Amino acid sequence: MTQLQARLEYYYYLANVGVVRALPENAARRLARAVALRMFAHGGRRQEAALANLALAYPDLSEAARCEIARESWVQTAWGMLDAARSRAWSFEELRRRVRIENPERFEKALARGRGAVILTLHFGSIELAMLTLPLAGIPLTVVGRPLPNPWIRRHMAQQRTRTGAQLLEHHDVAPRILRALRQGRCVAFLNDQYARRTGGILAPLFGARCYTAPGVALLALRSGAPVLPFYIVREARDRHRAVFLPELVLERSGDVHRDVATATARTNEILESIIRLHPEQWLWSHRRFRHSPDLPADFYAA
Numbered sequence: 001m002t003q004l005q006a007r008l009e010y011y012y013y014l015a016n017v018g019v020v021r022a023l024p025e026n027a028a029r030r031l032a033r034a035v036a037l038r039m040f041a042h043g044g045r046r047q048e049a050a051l052a053n054l055a056l057a058y059p060d061l062s063e064a065a066r067c068e069i070a071r072e073s074w075v076q077t078a079w080g081m082l083d084a085a086r087s088r089a090w091s092f093e094e095l096r097r098r099v100r101i102e103n104p105e106r107f108e109k110a111l112a113r114g115r116g117a118v119i120l121t122l123h124f125g126s127i128e129l130a131m132l133t134l135p136l137a138g139i140p141l142t143v144v145g146r147p148l149p150n151p152w153i154r155r156h157m158a159q160q161r162t163r164t165g166a167q168l169l170e171h172h173d174v175a176p177r178i179l180r181a182l183r184q185g186r187c188v189a190f191l192n193d194q195y196a197r198r199t200g201g202i203l204a205p206l207f208g209a210r211c212y213t214a215p216g217v218a219l220l221a222l223r224s225g226a227p228v229l230p231f232y233i234v235r236e237a238r239d240r241h242r243a244v245f246l247p248e249l250v251l252e253r254s255g256d257v258h259r260d261v262a263t264a265t266a267r268t269n270e271i272l273e274s275i276i277r278l279h280p281e282q283w284l285w286s287h288r289r290f291r292h293s294p295d296l297p298a299d300f301y302a303a
Contacts, residue, residue, distance in 0.1 A: 141166040201214055230275070
């Protein structure tokens with residue numbers, strides 16, 4: 001991307017943010033829903049990937065039922081983007097009103113050990129709102145993520161994501177900084193539900209098929225001794241969300257590092273799958289999660 005292209009993309013991004021912030025909320029949601037449904041109806045590789053993933057996860061459902069889950073996931077993704085755009089103007093009180101945190105005592109107990117905590121989460125519900133709201137509940141949050149390629153959009157979104165106190169760490173020689181954050185008693189969040197390259201990922205089951213999964217959560221937890229807390233946020237109404245801390249993930253420590261990492265990574269996928277099955281319409285099904293799975297045909301995502 002040239003500098004000019006990046007600038008034009010940034011201005012287009014700002015124009016869209018401006019439109020959805022200027023509209024009344026209900027009108028903005030209707031617009032986002034209409035655009036999402038139109039994009040889904042248009043088809044394309046993302047729709048094909050979503051339907052392939054759903055066929056794997058729900059083989060007993062009819063094609064029509066799986067298509068309805070996929071269609072609604074497009075809407076939920078659009079609403080999540082809408083929340084991210086509009087929340088820039090929301091006060092801290094408004095953020096607290098919209099997001100209710102369930103089982104906060106679980107992270108309090110974990111942090112009391114003095115080793116920080118690893119938060120295992122996924123692209124589910126309005127995750128951007130969760131990242132904004134958790135620091136307001138007294139959670140010293142650090143989020144690990146891939147940097148956006150456009151530097152202007154990346155800077156704009158970083159300002160939004162950190163305005164309530166969260167810290168961002170971008171993927172690049174990030175392990176020492178994560179360990180430092182844990183030693184400082186911070187909660188480090190990983191969105192660990194997407195494809196990991198074969199060079200760095202390990203195979204772990206998800207929906208009955210092994211897929212390449214980033215082992216960072218397991219490696220860091222085993223190395224640091226930090227507890228692992230599964231977490232998700234689910235939309236319960238158009239402007240109401242529930243942020244949930246699940247029970248701590250107990251890791252096996254047999255002394256065989258490779259075995260322990262593989263076991264823990266498989267366990268993380270098992271937990272993420274259980275979350276997705278609670279509200280399948282709120283997960284990002286359009287990601288090609290099962291690329292290069294040895295349990296699936298090579299053309300699994302072919303049209």
